[in-house]
Amino acid sequence: MAADSTTPPHTQPRRSRVRVHNMFVSLDGYAAGSFVTHDEPFGEAIALVQGFDGRAIAGIDTLDGPLSVDHAMTSLWGQGIGVEIMGRRKFGPQSGPWTDDDWRGWWGEEPPFETPVIVLTHHEREPIEFDNGTVFHFLDADPADALQRARDLAPGTDVRIGGGPRTVQQFLDADLIDFMHLVIQPVTIGSGTPLFPEGLSPAERFDIDTVSTGGGRTHQLWNRKQEPPTRE
């Protein structure tokens, strides 16, 4: 039964959202460079994250110094998230069958996720666990099945699609994204991995809120258009 439209919103059960955060895009639409290595996870597109203080993803309490609107936006990253889905290239630079079993991700022994993380790969393997609550699960699945698995791992919480760009594209193509936070940087890259799938018309599916934070940087918040409440 649909929730009665006269019920105050806070008494309705909360719906699990699928969210993307801190997705950096160049003026020419690229979200990553072409060349990703162990040493350079962003490839030659490092300018994309200029001015970004990654510590704020864990909340502004980890920062000293001034608190900015950019920090506020960045700090949404972990709020209410119980699980992440990422592409294999975000986990590491390898492709094909796993040859380096010692690789445990870019993040050392304290990965910032602190939740289950599903790594999409055609080559499944045993999970990798960390003391801080991060557990990487390796799954060969399409976006819908991966999302179902994520919800099973962390019922009732929001799911973050962590990138990279190709993974976000697949979830956009499948119309599975409820919320997207883009950070549009005043740089051009010229080549690399574009973020947007062909033929996407975001304003048809999403309400788009925009805020500029100085230095030429713009944040966009895409919220899936709400369906009108069902009356019975």
Next chain:
Amino acid sequence: MAADSTTPPHTQPRRSRVRVHNMFVSLDGYAAGSFVTHDEPFGEAIALVQGFDGRAIAGIDTLDGPLSVDHAMTSLWGQGIGVEIMGRRKFGPQSGPWTDDDWRGWWGEEPPFETPVIVLTHHEREPIEFDNGTVFHFLDADPADALQRARDLAPGTDVRIGGGPRTVQQFLDADLIDFMHLVIQPVTIGSGTPLFPEGLSPAERFDIDTVSTGGGRTHQLWNRKQEPPTRE
């Protein structure tokens, strides 16, 4: 010894900040109405909090529906805060000696603070504790002494000055505020409690960042100007 200016910021010990959040101000500078009662904590100035979703102070994970820039700003409220200092009028509508010992604040049995809270009053009394970690301490002290007591209660965390406006004014007058988040609403009140002490020139002491979020609402972030690093 001052931290060496060549030390990367993240390796310096974090300084405890004194912060104000979600401070609503009318176009004519008022932060509360004249008449505050049990039933109407904002008095006739209820228009000041129009469009404000108070649930977001605990983080966006408590929200369903669209996520906005306003929510991101509101959700800074609790991040990194270990203790609040509030004026007596925020705790309740009484003044003078306590006559109603049953009054435990506006918030029922789940006050949103979940930390120690210092209530400034000339009439000290025993602390009031709640199961969720909120403990109200009643203290007769000037701003500097109250701040010292707050830091003793929650070492190494940020201190929030929770209002009302007169309390924020006192801390501004004593130059004890490091960060202030104002929400300037497109309403006029005409009378009530002004927020700003006479003769305040905020731009002399603070770097001011501004963002507009639609509907005529503007957020200001005041960050205390940084002193240049000491070289030895």
